[in-house]
Amino acid sequence: MAPKMVESATNSWDITDFVVNQGHGVKGLSEMKLLSIPKQFIQPPEERIDASKVVCEECIPVIDMACLDGPKVAQMICDAAEKWGFFQVVNHGVPLGVLEDVKEATHRFFALPGEEKKKYSKENSRSNSVRFGTSFTPQAEKSLEWKDYLSLFYVSEDEASALWPSVCKDQALEYMKRSELVIRQLLEVLMRRLNVKEIDEKKESLLMGSMRINLNYYPICPNPELTVGVGRHSDVSTLTVLLQDDIGGLYVRGVHDTWVHVPPIRGSLVINIGDALQIMSNGRYKSVEHRVIANGSSNRVSVPIFVNPKPSEVIGPLPEVLEGGEEPLYKQVLYSDYVKHFFRKAHDGKNTVEFAKI
Numbered sequence: 561m562a563p564k565m566v567e568s569a570t571n572s573w574d575i576t577d578f579v580v581n582q583g584h585g586v587k588g589l590s591e592m593k594l595l596s597i598p599k600q601f602i603q604p605p606e607e608r609i610d611a612s613k614v615v616c617e618e619c620i621p622v623i624d625m626a627c628l629d630g631p632k633v634a635q636m637i638c639d640a641a642e643k644w645g646f647f648q649v650v651n652h653g654v655p656l657g658v659l660e661d662v663k664e665a666t667h668r669f670f671a672l673p674g675e676e677k678k679k680y681s682k683e684n685s686r687s688n689s690v691r692f693g694t695s696f697t698p699q700a701e702k703s704l705e706w707k708d709y710l711s712l713f714y715v716s717e718d719e720a721s722a723l724w725p726s727v728c729k730d731q732a733l734e735y736m737k738r739s740e741l742v743i744r745q746l747l748e749v750l751m752r753r754l755n756v757k758e759i760d761e762k763k764e765s766l767l768m769g770s771m772r773i774n775l776n777y778y779p780i781c782p783n784p785e786l787t788v789g790v791g792r793h794s795d796v797s798t799l800t801v802l803l804q805d806d807i808g809g810l811y812v813r814g815v816h817d818t819w820v821h822v823p824p825i826r827g828s829l830v831i832n833i834g835d836a837l838q839i840m841s842n843g844r845y846k847s848v849e850h851r852v853i854a855n856g857s858s859n860r861v862s863v864p865i866f867v868n869p870k871p872s873e874v875i876g877p878l879p880e881v882l883e884g885g886e887e888p889l890y891k892q893v894l895y896s897d898y899v900k901h902f903f904r905k906a907h908d909g910k911n912t913v914e915f916a917k918i
């Protein structure tokens with residue numbers, strides 16, 4: 561890249577324009593091989609990960625789904641959802657090839673020229689359900705996050721075939737479809753501890769009535785210690801199924817203000833509880849804060865599937881949970897309002913759930 565370009569792009573106005581508006585993303589910036597990150601990406605010290613708070617002795621549970629019918633596994637899943645809000649599953653039934661294909665497809669999408677990716681930006685996309693972007697909500701953020709993404713909201717197979725980018729749609733759809741069984745199994749197990757005997761049509765709409773798949777791309781960063789890949793947040797989903805590659809960098813909030821790394825395990829899926837399930841379980845299951853650090857030497861991809869209530873559902877503590885006289889901690893809220901509230905502001909840890917607190 562010509563030095564002039566580097567020089568002009570480091571001008572503060574141009575950076576946002578280059579990264580956000582022109583569709584080059586952070587990847588475009590990373591490829592310019594800047595010696596340091598532009599100031600727009602510098603996070604305040606309290607938002608950078610503090611190495612002294614990272615604990616290596618602890619680890620989120622790794623659960624073998626092959627023994628799901630045995631007595632122990634269901635208990636481990638529910639315990640992990642209560643204590644950590646996070647766990648990894650192995651032998652989950654989604655073929656390794658499907659996982660590898662969707663990671664490759666993610667690299668393929670982000671390798672497209674900026675002009676091509678820009679067709680899916682907020683301004684240009686033919687549909688609200690397909691969105692290429694950068695950071696989280698650049699208009700609301702004081703500091704940008706070092707991440708690009710393609711977000712695909714699933715409406716129907718026909719819509720996906722017509723509108724999702726052709727370089728990744730088959731792989732993204734296949735990953736989503738093949739994950740449905742493990743999603744159902746997990747929800748059934750989690751519901752049983754809440755006295756919900758079966759997931760009927762109404763519960764299905766409430767728990768998994770909509771799906772969103774994101775392809776995340778975290779490019780190499782010249783000053784990873786000064787910025788973040790994703791800031792502290794909890795997901796607004798019922799639960800999230802996350803595929804990560806072998807680079808690492810995802811951290812989960814542990815006890816006493818500590819952070820615990822989620823080590824990549826080949827073939828595993830990371831499962832985390834989202835705010836919607838925390839609310840529906842009246843706080844029994846925890847949607848836990850997490851964040852992603854930037855990386856100085858490798859590009860990283862991850863592919864979360866956000867399993868969400870249908871946007872038109874009203875969520876609140878489930879009647880089965882309150883049956884024994886437990887006081888509700890959350891009010892009834894329209895799920896689409898909850899999501900709007902989340903996307904209106906920058907990432908700010910666990911604060912979103914305050915929106916639903918009584």
Ligand SMILES: O=C(O)CCC(=O)C(=O)O
Binds near residue numbers: 804861862
């Ligand atoms: O990339 C990751 O490992 C996590 C991403 C994440 O937390 C999210 O997209 O909500």
Ligand SMILES: [Fe+2]
Binds near residue numbers: 794795850
């Ligand atoms: Fe997340």
